[in-house]
Amino acid sequence: QMQLVQSGPEVKKPGTSVKVSCKASGFTFTSSAMQWVRQARGQRLEWIGWIVVGSGNTNYAQKFQERVTITRDMSTSTAYMELSSLRSEDTAVYYCARGPDAFDIWGQGTMVTVSS
Amino acid sequence: SYELTQPPSVSVSPGQTARITCSGDALPKQYAYWYQQKPGQAPVLVIYKDSERPSGIPERFSGSSSGTTVTLTISGVQAEDEADYYCQSADSSGTIVFGGGTKLTVL
Numbered sequence: 160q161m162q163l164v165q166s167g168p169e170v171k172k173p174g175t176s177v178k179v180s181c182k183a184s185g186f187t188f189t190s191s192a193m194q195w196v197r198q199a200r201g202q203r204l205e206w207i208g209w210i211v212v213g214s215g216n217t218n219y220a221q222k223f224q225e226r227v228t229i230t231r232d233m234s235t236s237t238a239y240m241e242l243s244s245l246r247s248e249d250t251a252v253y254y255c256a257r258g259p260d261a262f263d264i265w266g267q268g269t270m271v272t273v274s275s
Numbered sequence: 276s277y278e279l280t281q282p283p284s285v286s287v288s289p290g291q292t293a294r295i296t297c298s299g300d301a302l303p304k305q306y307a308y309w310y311q312q313k314p315g316q317a318p319v320l321v322i323y324k325d326s327e328r329p330s331g332i333p334e335r336f337s338g339s340s341s342g343t344t345v346t347l348t349i350s351g352v353q354a355e356d357e358a359d360y361y362c363q364s365a366d367s368s369g370t371i372v373f374g375g376g377t378k379l380t381v382l
Contacts, residue, residue, distance in 0.1 A: 194371070196373075203361065203373055203374070203375050203376050204310075204312075204318065204361055204363075204373040204376070205373065206370075206371040206372065206373060209371075218369060218370075220370060220371075221276075221370070254317055254318075256318075260306065260308070260323070260324070261308050261320055261323035261324070261329075262308070262310070262318070262320060262363070263320050263323070263329060265317040265318055265319070266317065267317060268317055
């Protein structure tokens with residue numbers, strides 16, 4: 160079946176970086192776009208950015224423009240989201256989802272905790 | 276920045292109809308999507324392109340659009356429909372935006 164499986168929880172110190180992976184299976188990864196969304200506890204969903212898998216083109220939310228990098232490895236059908244200069248406000252569950260329009264398949268989420 | 280506005284909460288009794296609205300200036304030109312999220316779970320797509328229902332989503336879920344407002348309607352609400360619902364769309368530059376979410380309570 161079509162699914163996205165994300166990497167496990169992370170605990171990071173302020174100022175460091177985190178890289179979350181998202182492995183796709185059951186559909187043609189190279190024909191997809193992969194989105195990244197986060198959700199702090201009790202808060203709304205917040206879009207981070209996306210990558211068109213085939214071309215590698217990316218589009219980032221302005222809020223994250225200078226701190227986020229989304230990449231993909233077509234050989235392993237895996238997308239990655241790296242967020243740098245972490246601060247406590249980045250503590251959230253990070254989701255990948257298949258795009259580009261409707262987010263029809265979601266990963267299980269990765270909890271990222273930023274704490275000194 | 277572009278915003279989508281949803282009511283924070285909606286309450287209905289089982290068997291009644293729930294309507295959740297989402298307002299945004301760009302909605303006449305951009306499709307809207309709706310997601311259901313239960314506690315501790317990832318969101319699930321329930322409506323795409325304003326009114327289309329993905330396979331596997333019950334027929335009681337429907338969507339509509341009128342001007343700057345889109346509406347998710349759940350007919351014959353069941354206890355299992357209690358969840359947070361989020362609308363999603365895009366602005367003219369392609370930036371994706373989510374609404375603030377609506378907590379549906381089944382009384």
